[in-house]
Amino acid sequence: MDRLLVLCRHGESEWNKLNLFTGWKDPGLTEKGVAEARAAGQKLKALGLGFDLCYTSALKRAQTTLDLILAELGQTDLPIVRDQALNERDYGELSGLNKDDARQRWGEEQVHIWRRSYDIPPPGGESLKDTAARVLPYFEAHIMPDVMAGRRVLVAAHGxxxxxxxxxxxxxxxxxxxxxxxxxxxPIVYRFAEDGAILSRQDLAA
Structure with a gap:
């Protein structure tokens, strides 16, 4: 039985390119992001990987990335589950701000704490701990049971x-x-043993 899980962050978005905090805002992909998504599909195809089921967030940069990957794989008819539980971390009042402007407003040290601490959220937003509290119950209730049942699962989501x-x-x-x-x-490719232990992890960086 093939217990396969592939995780892939979306391709570069318009706001990634502009150095903006994105969070739950919904910009599309840049030309580079489209190329990255297609390249991800090509890498998976080169490994001979195919999928039974896909999950993605409620945000179009992840959904478009998934669609482009599946097009490269010739698997555009797969079932896709879209859920905001897989959305990016909510950056609250930082959303839409240029990261340099945010540093000028709140100070470099404070912005660094918000970006890189595990449990300190930005104003009105989520910490990574908060994000995990949203994402993990969904993963454990829906995605991992599919993987352990032998379905080959692709998840296109966010950093x-x-x-x-x-x-x-x-x-x-x-x-x-x-x-x-x-x-x-x-893409990051995981394969699992019958007891849920990771048998292998492969990062498909160029």
Whole structure:
């Protein structure tokens, strides 16, 4: 039985390019982001991987990334579950602000704390701990049971929602996961044993 889970952060978005805090805002992909998503599909195809079921967030940058990956795989008819439980971390009052402007307003140290601490949220937003509290129950109730039942699952989501999943899967601490960088459009392939232990992890960075 093939217990396969692939996680992929969306391709570069318009707001990534502009150095803006994005969160639950809904910009589309740049041309580079479209190319990254297509390249992700090509990498998965080169490995001979296919899927039975997909999950993504309620935000179009992740949904478009998934659609482009599936087009490269020739699997555009797969069932897709879209749920805001997989949305990016909500940056609250920082959403839409240029990161340099935010540093001028609140100070570099404070903005760094909001971005890189595990449990301190920005004003009106979520910390990574808050994001994990939203993402992990959904993952454990829906996604992981599909994987353990032998379905090959692809998840296209966001840097911080995927960090929450990786923290759980790899048994990392909050301090360890905030240091983990996830490149846009790079699939991470996990295979699992019958007891849920990770048999292998492959990062498909170029």
């Amino acid at each position: 911080n929602s995927l960090r929450a999943l990786i923290m759980k899967l790899e048994g990392l601490t909050g301090e360890e996961i905030i240091k983990r960088e996830l490149a846009t459009g790079v």
